[in-house]
Amino acid sequence: MTPGQADLFYARLAARNPEPKSDLEYADPYTLLVAVVLSAQATDSGVNKATRPLFTRVNTPEAMVALGEEGLAECIRTIGLYKTKARNVVELSRRLLARHGGKVPHDRAALEALPGVGRKTANVVLNIAFGEPTIAVDTHCFRVANRTGLAPGRTVEAVEEGLMRATPARWLQHAHHWLILHGRYVCKARKPDCGACVVRDLCAFEGKETA
Numbered sequence: 001m002t003p004g005q006a007d008l009f010y011a012r013l014a015a016r017n018p019e020p021k022s023d024l025e026y027a028d029p030y031t032l033l034v035a036v037v038l039s040a041q042a043t044d045s046g047v048n049k050a051t052r053p054l055f056t057r058v059n060t061p062e063a064m065v066a067l068g069e070e071g072l073a074e075c076i077r078t079i080g081l082y083k084t085k086a087r088n089v090v091e092l093s094r095r096l097l098a099r100h101g102g103k104v105p106h107d108r109a110a111l112e113a114l115p116g117v118g119r120k121t122a123n124v125v126l127n128i129a130f131g132e133p134t135i136a137v138d139t140h141c142f143r144v145a146n147r148t149g150l151a152p153g154r155t156v157e158a159v160e161e162g163l164m165r166a167t168p169a170r171w172l173q174h175a176h177h178w179l180i181l182h183g184r185y186v187c188k189a190r191k192p193d194c195g196a197c198v199v200r201d202l203c204a205f206e207g208k209e210t211a
Helices: 004-016 031-038 045-057 060-073 082-100 108-112 119-130 139-148 154-166 169-187
Strands: none
Touching: 004 082, 031 045, 031 082, 031 119, 045 060, 060 082, 108 119, 119 154, 119 169, 139 154, 139 169, 154 169
16 A cells, blocks of 8 residues: 555544544553453453443552452453453552552553563553554454555564554554454454445455445
8 A cells, every 4th residue: 555545544544433442441541451451362342341340449459459369350250361361460450569659651661561461452551541653453453454455464563563654643643443443343354344444445455345
């Protein structure tokens, strides 16, 4: 996709959804971090169902440590890999208290040093909580970048690098939200809804519907 096409690609997604938001429900950087950690290999709706009652009473690192691993596991048992995630969330809460004064750090290395936090999670937190122009590549973003020809790549890292190069600066802040939501609701994995796609004419997907 040429620079001009990439700019038009984002302009159309922006026109349809000017202020895209994460589907995850959160109240502050800490609950955002917890929600994103819990969302690995799980649906946002499934995470929200578990965190709505949880966050009404457990929404600080102190409260999470007090709840403990077993208590948290019971609260999130409907989420995949809940035991491992409970262990990570309680431990990352301990580390936030011990190393960061109970605050979520505005620093990639510090975030990625927390249990259960990889590059994608760090990118989401940096973008949403701190306004950093990062692109978090999940399965939807990866698919859209490759399928459309916006930023093809064989690995998540390659796609992220490609998107950072291909995305005009004015669209960077919301880029990953537009791509994720487009992949989730329009450019779906099994059967893309090309008829509802606002960037169909820019897309390089050979199997797209053209009528």
